[in-house]
Amino acid sequence: MLKYITRRILFLLPILIGVSFIVFTLLYLTPGDPARMVLGDQATEEAVREFRDKEGLNDPFLVQYGRYVYKAVQGDIGRSYMTRLPVAREIMNAFPYTVKLALFSMLIAIVLGIPFGIISAIKQYSLFDSVMMIFAMVGLSMPVFWLGILLILFFSVHLRWLPSSGFNTIAAMILPSVTLAAQSIAIVTRMTRSSMLEVVRQDYIRTVRAKGQKESVVIWRHALGNALIPVVTVVGLQFGNLLGGAVLTESIFSIPGVGRLMVDAIKMRDYPLVQGGVLFIAVAFSLVNLLVDLLYAWLDPRIKAQYR
Amino acid sequence: MSEQINKQPGQSMHGIGAVFARLRRSPLAMLGLAAVIALVLIAVFADYIAPYGYAAQDLMSAFEPPSANHWFGTDEFGRDLFSRIIYGSRISLQVGFIAVGIAVFAGGFLGAVSGYYGGRLDNLIMRGMDILLSIPSILLAIAIAASLGPGLFNLMIAVGISSTPNYARIVRGSVLSIRNQEFVEAAKAVGSSDLRIILKHIIPNCMAPIIVQSTLGVAIAILTAAGLSFIGLGIQPPVPEWGAMLSGGREYIRDYAYMTIFPGLAIMISILALNFLGDGLRDALDPKLKQ
Numbered sequence: 001m002l003k004y005i006t007r008r009i010l011f012l013l014p015i016l017i018g019v020s021f022i023v024f025t026l027l028y029l030t031p032g033d034p035a036r037m038v039l040g041d042q043a044t045e046e047a048v049r050e051f052r053d054k055e056g057l058n059d060p061f062l063v064q065y066g067r068y069v070y071k072a073v074q075g076d077i078g079r080s081y082m083t084r085l086p087v088a089r090e091i092m093n094a095f096p097y098t099v100k101l102a103l104f105s106m107l108i109a110i111v112l113g114i115p116f117g118i119i120s121a122i123k124q125y126s127l128f129d130s131v132m133m134i135f136a137m138v139g140l141s142m143p144v145f146w147l148g149i150l151l152i153l154f155f156s157v158h159l160r161w162l163p164s165s166g167f168n169t170i171a172a173m174i175l176p177s178v179t180l181a182a183q184s185i186a187i188v189t190r191m192t193r194s195s196m197l198e199v200v201r202q203d204y205i206r207t208v209r210a211k212g213q214k215e216s217v218v219i220w221r222h223a224l225g226n227a228l229i230p231v232v233t234v235v236g237l238q239f240g241n242l243l244g245g246a247v248l249t250e251s252i253f254s255i256p257g258v259g260r261l262m263v264d265a266i267k268m269r270d271y272p273l274v275q276g277g278v279l280f281i282a283v284a285f286s287l288v289n290l291l292v293d294l295l296y297a298w299l300d301p302r303i304k305a306q307y308r
Numbered sequence: 309m310s311e312q313i314n315k316q317p318g319q320s321m322h323g324i325g326a327v328f329a330r331l332r333r334s335p336l337a338m339l340g341l342a343a344v345i346a347l348v349l350i351a352v353f354a355d356y357i358a359p360y361g362y363a364a365q366d367l368m369s370a371f372e373p374p375s376a377n378h379w380f381g382t383d384e385f386g387r388d389l390f391s392r393i394i395y396g397s398r399i400s401l402q403v404g405f406i407a408v409g410i411a412v413f414a415g416g417f418l419g420a421v422s423g424y425y426g427g428r429l430d431n432l433i434m435r436g437m438d439i440l441l442s443i444p445s446i447l448l449a450i451a452i453a454a455s456l457g458p459g460l461f462n463l464m465i466a467v468g469i470s471s472t473p474n475y476a477r478i479v480r481g482s483v484l485s486i487r488n489q490e491f492v493e494a495a496k497a498v499g500s501s502d503l504r505i506i507l508k509h510i511i512p513n514c515m516a517p518i519i520v521q522s523t524l525g526v527a528i529a530i531l532t533a534a535g536l537s538f539i540g541l542g543i544q545p546p547v548p549e550w551g552a553m554l555s556g557g558r559e560y561i562r563d564y565a566y567m568t569i570f571p572g573l574a575i576m577i578s579i580l581a582l583n584f585l586g587d588g589l590r591d592a593l594d595p596k597l598k599q
Contacts, residue, residue: 018439026455137336137587141579143531145538146554146572153565244444248535262447263539266454278451282442289442 001297008290012283019282020072020275024065027271034269038081055081068275077279078272080265087276090261095280097167097257101249102242104177109184110235114228116185117192121227122219124197132189139186144245148179148252165254176253180245184238191234196227229300236292240285330592337588343581351397358391362548371564380570383553384560389567392548393574399549400578403464403533404526410468411529412522415475420506422476423483434480437473445470449532453541463542467529478521482514516593523586527579534575550575 035051036043052058056067071078077087116136120129155175156164166172199205200223208222209215247259254260258277265273331337350357366386374381380389422433440448449470456462486492487510495505534551536542543549545556550571557567 014435015439015442018436019443022439022443023451026451030455031457137580137583138576141527141576141583143534143538143551143554143572143575143579145535145551146568146575149554149558149561149568149572153561153568157562157565240444244446247446247450248538251539263450266450267540274451278443278447281444281447285444286442 005290005294008293012286015282015286016279017069020069020279021065023275023278024068025061027274028061028064030269032269034081034271037269072279077276080273081270082265082268082273087272090273091258091276091280094256094258094261097255098243098246098250098259100173101167101176101180101246101255101257102239104173105181105184105242106235106239108177108181109188109238112181113185113188114192114231116189117231118196118219118224118227120189120193121196121200129193133193136186136189139182142182144179144183144248145252147182148175148249151175151179152252167253167255167257176249176255179252180242180249183245184242187234187238188231192227192231195230196223199223199227202226225299229296232295232299233292236288236295239288239292243281243284243288327589327592331588334588334591336584337592340581340584340586340588343577344585347397347401347578347581350394351401354394354398358388358394360388360391362392362395363387363546364391371560373564374566381564381566383556383567387546389553389570392553393550393570396548396550396553396571396574397578399460399543399547400530400533400575403460403467404530404582406464407467407471407529407533408522408525410465411471411475411525412518414468415472415477416479416511416518418472419476419479419481420483420511423480424487424502424506424510430480433476437476440470440473446532446535449536450539450541453536458541458544460543460547463533463536466536467532470532471525471528474525475518475521478517479514482517483510486510486513520586520590520593523582523589527582527586530575530582531579 033048033052035048035055035057039047039051056064059067068078075088079086080090083090116132120132123129152164152175155162162175163169163172164175167176200219205218205223208218213222244259246257247263249255250257250260251263258281262274262277262281264270265277331341364387366382368386369378369382370384370386372378372382372386378388378390380393382388383392418433418437422430443451449466452466452469453463456466483506492505492509495509500508533542534549534554537549537551538555540555543552545552553571554568554575557564557571560567
């Protein structure tokens with residue numbers, strides 16, 4: 001097991017090199033001169049040239065990339081062109097917002113999705129099941145940014161119950177979290193339902209029923225444990241998607257998280273910030289995936305056996 | 309990690325007729341199919357359906373709420389929103405289908421080569437895909453869209469590339485499961501070339517998961533494209549893209565909410581239809597799952 005974890009963590013290294021190379025290439029190809037964007041239209045040619053020299057923007061591509069990696073290995077991922085603050089600090093300031101948003105959404109998705117899925121499966125083809133499945137489909141099909149706007153329209157503009165922006169009070173956290181959670185609720189509900197349906201058809205459940213066990217014990221004690229294994233994977237994958245999906249949610253609700261930082265940085269051609277942000281999200285994403293795999297092995301001894 | 313769920317055994321389709329017969333038993337899938345066909349027809353005949361041009365401005369009738377003249381109202385330039393949404397279906401369908409086409413072609417090629425030859429090449433390709441998968445796809449699409457610059461074609465490429473790794477994984481999984489079956493060995497024994505075996509024997513036998521994934525993929529592509537346009541990295545005005553229209557209407561949300569409601573509704577109905585169809589297709593193509 002330990003060997004497996006070490007291997008997975010070591011595999012992060014090539015991922016980081018690959019991600020940084022891809023992002024570096026994309027940024028290199030991006031039209032628009034960062035010096036112009038930072039200094040503004042009024043800046044003199046001389047100032048622009050000086051900026052490009054100082055930031056090493058005139059060097060060949062590989063030299064620039066090599067220098068970035070060399071510094072990054074030493075823990076220096078540069079400073080933002082716009083604010084002149086270290087990129088690492090910019091990201092650390094924004095990250096708590098994104099994590100909080102993703103965690104709250106995940107929590108909502110689990111708390112609602114799993115029970116909905118179980119009830120739908122137990123009462124397959126009932127009215128509740130049909131309504132839930134259609135709701136889940138609508139949830140899957142709803143553009144995040146549209147849902148956010150509709151919620152603002154109804155709860156902030158119309159009813160004036162909840163604020164339409166910010167993320168510092170509990171009230172302000174409700175709308176963004178629900179917006180981001182909608183799709184995950186739908187996915188978790190559908191996964192729980194289908195996994196539950198598959199499990200209750202297995203022989204061991206028939207055995208439990210045959211010995212006369214109460215239906216509630218059959219479902220909650222015997223079926224649920226096995227039914228939740230694939231749900232864990234989906235929840236884990238969702239967490240990664242939530243980190244990404246936060247980009248749109250954060251821009252709708254003006255939350256100063258990593259997603260909005262990224263979008264602003266891309267628009268302003270703030271290369272070090274984009275580079276650092278994408279790397280950071282890739283690491284977070286990979287670590288969450290590793291965690292999910294470990295949880296998976298812990299829940300399912302059959303898989304644990306493979307990792308030896 | 310998702311291999312456990314994605315790995316589906318290669319199934320043959322047992323005839324399009326049989327699949328359609330099974331598809332017809334699901335009312336939601338038929339509803340989805342009907343809506344998708346309607347959407348395609350709207351896009352093709354937009355010139356005849358739309359009462360106004362998509363860029364026709366009429367400043368005298370700006371910000372008119374929905375009425376008999378303007379079914380969905382007008383925007384800040386007095387453009388008819390109904391007409392713009394009708395024309396917008398062209399953009400969304402184009403982006404959806406072409407982006408998925410790019411992803412299926414690139415991902416299918418990489419996945420097939422990877423699964424068929426195995427070994428070092430497989431390792432190299434799939435690790436590359438892992439790297440792409442470690443960036444959330446919307447973020448990858450944003451980065452690609454930013455580096456290519458705005459525009460319809462660039463948007464398609466950005467969305468297409470960002471979903472390529474998923475198709476590569478699915479195709480590789482299917483190829484692995486049929487690579488060693490007797491009919492492939494038989495084809496090798498009679499001296500077929502690798503290319504012929506891949507194209508004639510392996511690809512047709514892993515079509516089912518590809519078809520299902522592409523139907524759902526078109527929905528995801530339309531959503532991603534609308535999202536990119538929403539944050540200003542996709543299609544630029546005056547092209548009537550639904551996401552961009554939504555983003556434009558956002559400024560006037562307090563007084564003219566209909567400007568954001570209708571484009572969003574158009575996106576949602578299209579996605580819903582594709583999702584219903586995709587779900588139905590999955591059940592119809594893989595009868596084992598539905599008992």
